[in-house]
Amino acid sequence: MVSARSVSVTPSSLSYTDLPWIVQHREDRCTLCGHCTAVCPKEAIYLAYRRQRMPKLDVLKKSRGNEYRTFVGIRQKTTMANACIGCSMCAMVCPNEAIMPVPNTNEHRTLFFNNQKGEPNKRGGRRNVSGPTLLDRIMFDRISMLTDPALDAGRHEFNITTTLGRILDPAEFLKRQKEGGWIPPTREIFPFVIGSMSFGALSPNMWLGLLQGVAYCNEVLGIPVVMGTGEGGCPPWVLKSPYLKYIILQIASGYFGWDEIIRAIPDMQCMPAAIEIKYGQGAKPGDGGLLMWYKVSKLIARLRGVPEGVDLPSPPVHQTLYSIEESVMKMIQTLSTAFDHQVPIYPKISASTSAKSVLNNLVRNPYAGGMLIDGIDGGTGAAYNVSMDATGHPIASCVRECYLDLVTQGKQNEIPIFAAGGIGKNGNVAQNGMALIMLGASGVHIGKYIMQAAAGCLGNEKNRCNVCNVGICPKGITSQNPKLYRRLDPDLVAERVSEVFMSINTEIKKIMAPLGRSQSLPVGMSDALGIGDKAVADRLQIKYVC
Amino acid sequence: MCRLALKTANTPFSPYEVLTAMEAMQEGYDGSGLGLLLRGLDFEDFKYNTKYPILSGIAHTEQAWSRLNSFMEERGFELKYDHEFETIPSLIEAKDRFRYFLRAYKMSADLESKSQTEIDEELMLTRLALRRNGEENGGDLTAFSFWPDVAMIKEVGWPLEIGNALTLNDNRIRARVCMAQGRQNTNYGINLYACHPFFLQGIATMTNGENTAFVPIRDWLLGKHFPGYTGYQSDSEVFAHILHYTVRQLGLPLETYKHIITPLSTKELDAHPQGEFLKGLRNTCRRLIIDGPNAVIGTLPDETCILAMDQKKLRPATIGGRDGAWAIASEMCGVEAMVPDRNPAFDFQPMREHTIIVPPDRKELTIWSQHDPFPLPQAA
Structure with missing residues (x-):
């Protein structure tokens, strides 16, 4: 174990397991095409060279040593500014299904750091409460069983428009009609x-x-x-x-x-x-x-x-x-x-x-x-x-x-x-x-x-994406950047x-x-x-x- | 499904005739009740002055009966005629029927000197006060109508049996217009008031079918805070109140009723000569649009009778007759029973856009299509 002091640990230091989304990357499938890193709206991932030590022991020569393998792979950034938002654009562009974000099932730590520089958390989207809403639970239960024939949604004529605009009381309407008065527009x-x-x-x-x-x-x-x-x-x-x-x-x-x-x-x-x-x-x-x-x-x-x-x-x-x-x-x-x-x-x-x-x-x-x-x-x-x-x-x-x-x-x-x-x-x-x-x-x-x-907005009530405010919408819906909205x-x-x-x-x-x-x-x-x-x-x- | 029958004739006839028409259509209803409205009255034992309002209803107990007497007296109405039904109580299902009443009153001189609108209001308020009086006393008094030249009877049971129980076949009471409906309300619980026809200030309707837009319409009518817009034990009561609102409150011609309850679509109105006005009318009366399968049959104080269909014509109704006598019924056999001496080839079954109007002279009927222009009121 190295001494703690040689590792940079600050109050706001996070590892990728502290983030709400963890990018899973399969090196055996990756072609290093770079599409994912290019498309990521948060620049949450980057291509990096890594070195792997391969211990080597030659018993006959009675010598020990190491060999080093160099490889290229995708890594996830752990800064708040670059935390993965789970939009899955990386997965969408990957030709080999080598990468995708997965939600962190443990509680994540970013909740406590999204006020850096004294700015409270700002975002797009809506209230982050998921599950059935009250409206989802309402049933239409007055089924017209008493008289027949019932209506046929496919064949009968339906009037389903509504009126927008001020509507007069019938008596007032007739009065104004008679006097040539103003009938509010509808x-x-x-x-x-x-x-x-x-x-x-x-x-x-x-x-x-x-x-x-x-x-x-x-x-x-x-x-x-x-x-x-x-x-x-x-x-x-x-x-x-x-x-x-x-x-x-x-x-x-x-x-x-x-x-x-x-x-x-x-x-x-x-x-x-x-x-x-x-x-x-x-x-x-x-x-x-x-x-x-x-x-x-x-x-x-x-x-x-x-x-x-x-x-x-x-x-x-x-x-x-x-x-x-x-x-x-x-x-x-x-x-x-x-x-x-x-x-x-x-x-x-x-x-x-x-x-x-x-x-x-x-x-x-x-x-x-x-x-x-x-x-x-x-x-x-x-x-x-x-x-x-x-x-x-x-x-x-x-x-x-x-x-x-x-x-x-x-x-x-x-x-x-x-x-x-x-x-x-x-x-x-x-x-x-x-x-x-x-x-x-x-x-x-x-x-x-x-x-x-x-x-195809990707935002949801589990705080997926929800970056409409900063103009990096990966689908180009809420961005003013031509590269994105095209x-x-x-x-x-x-x-x-x-x-x-x-x-x-x-x-x-x-x-x-x-x-x-x-x-x-x-x-x-x-x-x-x-x-x-x-x-x-x-x-x-x-x-x-x- | 309930069955409806209406007969209108120049010569007064016995309401029993209409009950036989109900009997002819017996396969179509469950015989759970009868509602009867008589207009243009003629009594065997009394020369009726059509100025006298007639109070009809049921006193369920002797106490209610005496309360009714003193109530009317205190309100300044002088009893001129009390029609005593020859009743056969064993034919009536309910046991708490002390007395069916149908009584003509003379208005006080004070009331008579008032304007027609004030008189009409007082008559309505008197009926409502009686109704409330009954409700406050455990439902021991039921008041159906209080209006000149109109009588109403409502009872639970098989229609013809009720007619027999009240010996309506004795010709002691006859009318020029008789409306009958053969089913107790089954949508919202059994209640004497819930039986068709419904009546308000001379306007009456009865309906075959279900009004699925009942609650929003009721809510809107209640919001008018007009004392007569009350009750609503049945989803069909609103049909009578909408007709009342159209004709009496708005002063619109009878034809507009159809435009209010089942307005034409925008596309159809674009091609209508009065389309612009009708679009405005549809907007302003939007909460009075009915829904569901309905055939609405009604009568007005001048003895005009109407029949209007729902927008899709999901309910049957036939009209037939001859100069001087016309019949409207849910089934052709009903018409046949009421006016047999007519040419059935001229019987007519109105379609979705039709309103049938039988004018007071009863010479011929008017088949009015919603796509045709109507005599606009001064307003338009």
Whole structure:
């Protein structure tokens, strides 16, 4: 044993067995092609020359000695900056199946060192809690056995669109119709919306692929899907294109990209689907948006009207406003006016115990076109780990409470509630979304699921990958580095987007048909829901079944 | 599946005729109950003044009966006629039936001097107060309707037997419109109030089928905080309330009912002459869209009768008749039993887009398609 002092051991020293992922490498299969080391987004592995001592004993000559073998192999770095994230790109590119990362089944030590230089852990992804979510456990149990014939999901006609935008009370609608008054704009959309992911958070190829897919869904498949831009503007060619009608433009506290948008208004061929005002986000409630400097490329800088290569944190609040009440009054009305009162304007807030008070404000604002509530399981491109993991409110009970509050006031048809945050976390996207719809949501927003299903995002809730924040996305989904995002073919993303929505469309029918529903989306059909958990059933006012 | 029968005729007829039609369709229901609505009343032993509201229901005990008497008196209603059913209690399954009542009252001068809307409201509130009174006393008093020229009977059991038990074949009571439904509610538990037809301020409907969108519709109607939008022991009660909301609250023409409960798709509305208005109407009344298999049959205070189908026409219904007498039934044999002297070649089975309207003159029926324009209200 060598003396301890001759080995460099510091408090932060780690061995590869202390890391969350251990790279297993089989030298007998390795061809030394170098693909793995070139592709690794973290530069976690490197080719290295090693020397192996081969003891040699010649009994006849009565001599002892050593021979040394030199070999080349792959080694794993143990610094925090280069810790393997388990993305498996090395395994994907290896021609010989010689390398792969395996999760460390023992507890790993990096948890205690991810605050080096005094910076707490920041990452992309969402709350790192795995396993079935509450939404996964909800069953649709009111099967229509009483009367026949039952509906046929494959053959009958289904109306499964939802309405985005303020809807008037019937009496008020007729009154305004008679007097030629303003009827607030509405959109008939598919109830699963591609949630707000900004041009900046997403790579240009990802964004283009999504938009192509959305256009295909609308124009070829007849599925009226819309997508949100997130905060960060919208490419000018899109603003002036007929595809703008499929886009929900977002304005948030950084107001990034809005110079371009306002300037483009006179040249718009059609109005956007809606305007979303972001006050809060489920993944990091009470925190502003964040685009880290790595991702502020020349293109992004131009779109957002900022210098290149600087961090772009949006403030947690809209600085020009004093309170949400004032905000609701001023921003919604201003934006509605800017778009000639022809575009639904709605706020997005973090799920919270105070969500109802925002909702009641909106009820009193004739320009408010809905409310989007984002729950704790929502995803983000960049946030502090503590915000993601520990801050926020689950979506289900928040949506249910808000809906029941509207029911008491008889306003549930007037202000549509949209829900987001963890829908499809475990792949059950249609089931999760329909459960929320039956709890009272008029529709749902899906972001992370779309990245996973349409572009092959590798991130998960066991902290695999989750490096969206630093622009090294190995799939090119959330990177602004052309070398990375060229890996992502927009046409293939578009193809996956259409496949995903065709499949959701079918699954919605498969859920609705046994419930005897086909005429309208079963918003608030809570009598169809059951769960094998009494406490949850009581809280959500649905049936306890066992 | 339950069975429905409606007959409307210029000459008052015995409700027993409609019960025989129910009997003709007996294979289609389980005989668990009867709901009967009579409109355009004619009594053998009383010259009825159609201004007098008629209270109908059941007093289950003697105490309830005396409470009812004093309640009506205190509320200022003067009893003008008390129809005493010749009952044969052995034919009735339930034993707690002290008295079936069907009584005409004269309104107080004070109430008579009020506006029609106020009178209508007072009549509804009186019925609801009686209903609540019964519920607060262990369900010993059931009030089905309190409205001029309308009487209702609901009971558990085989429809024809109930007719016999109340000796409805004695011609002492006749009507120009009679609606009958032959099944107790089986979706949400047996309850006298849950039996069709449902009635609110002169508007009545009965339905064959299941309304799977019941809960969201109920929630929305309850949110209107209109006192009459209550009950909901049956998923079909909302059909009557939606018709009430359409015609009375919104003042829309009868045809719009179909557009509210089963709106056309956007593609169909794009080709509709009033498409833009109807798209707006669909949005604003989105929570009133019904679902499931349903044939809705209804009557209005002016004795207009309607029949509307669900969006996919998943339930059967036939209408047939002649000038002066028309019948709507779940099955053709039901129509045959009610108006045998018609030309059956003209019987009509409405399709998904149809609403059938029999106007008060009963000369001919209107087959109105949802794709056709309708007389727009002033609003549009």
